[in-house]
Amino acid sequence: MYKLHCFAQSGNSFKVAFFLRALGLPHELVYVDYMHGATREAAWRESSNEMGEAPILEDGARRITQSGAILSYLADKHGAYGGTTPEEKLEVLRWILFDNHKFTSYFASYRFSKSFGPAAPDPAVMGWLKGRLEAAYDIVNKHLAKQPYMVGEAPTIADFSLSGYVFYPEEESGLDLLTRYPHVGAWAQRMAALPGWVAPYALMPGDRILPKW
Numbered sequence: 687m688y689k690l691h692c693f694a695q696s697g698n699s700f701k702v703a704f705f706l707r708a709l710g711l712p713h714e715l716v717y718v719d720y721m722h723g724a725t726r727e728a729a730w731r732e733s734s735n736e737m738g739e740a741p742i743l744e745d746g747a748r749r750i751t752q753s754g755a756i757l758s759y760l761a762d763k764h765g766a767y768g769g770t771t772p773e774e775k776l777e778v779l780r781w782i783l784f785d786n787h788k789f790t791s792y793f794a795s796y797r798f799s800k801s802f803g804p805a806a807p808d809p810a811v812m813g814w815l816k817g818r819l820e821a822a823y824d825i826v827n828k829h830l831a832k833q834p835y836m837v838g839e840a841p842t843i844a845d846f847s848l849s850g851y852v853f854y855p856e857e858e859s860g861l862d863l864l865t866r867y868p869h870v871g872a873w874a875q876r877m878a879a880l881p882g883w884v885a886p887y888a889l890m891p892g893d894r895i896l897p898k899w
């Protein structure tokens with residue numbers, strides 16, 4: 687049985703939790719107490735992930751980190767959602783890299799600072815992050831105007847990767863991105879209609895925290 691180390695606020699974990707459910711694979715969710723510093727402890731990094739991050743997938747004795755690597759591992763192992771031709775697989779990788787660098791990353795940093803950071807966010811930093819995340823949403827919105835999923839006509843792990851943060855409550859970022867970028871909004875609805883979808887706070891362990899700032 688797979689074990690996924692995760693916590694409720696982690697959209698990077700949600701990518702994998704959602705994918706395990708879409709594949710119908712038995713798994714256990716193991717809580718990571720990120721909000722109280724678990725991932726910054728030397729012992730946790732030594733035993734769990736030297737990169738200091740969730741998610742972590744355990745498959746027997748094997749531990750895999752980085753949501754993109756985990757999604758690729760599961761797609762290969764179970765022969766689903768990985769793309770069907772070498773060209774498609776390369777496209778899937780390209781969008782997972784774009785997601786990790788820009789689409790997820792700038793949004794996640796913005797949302798964390800806005801709602802969960804230790805101090806009120808710096809307006810200059812927030813302005814910069816907002817510009818970067820909006821540029822990434824704009825690129826994905828234009829791409830999804832041409833096709834229903836990120837790679838071709840059917841969902842792939844690229845879609846699961848990009849879907850990490852789009853289902854969290856809008857109040858956490860204060861940005862109505864799914865309305866302002868309607869093709870992203872329509873795609874998010876298609877993703878939510880896939881088998882196994884459950885909203886992040888109903889799916890992963892840990893208490894919901896109301897926005898602080």
Ligand SMILES: N[C@@H](CCC(=O)N[C@@H](CS)C(=O)NCC(=O)O)C(=O)O
Binds near residue numbers: 697720740751753
């Ligand atoms: N690229 C990584 C990002 C993982 C990540 O940033 N995880 C967050 C939680 S959503 C984390 O554990 N961050 C710890 C930290 O940055 O200190 C992935 O996709 O798995």
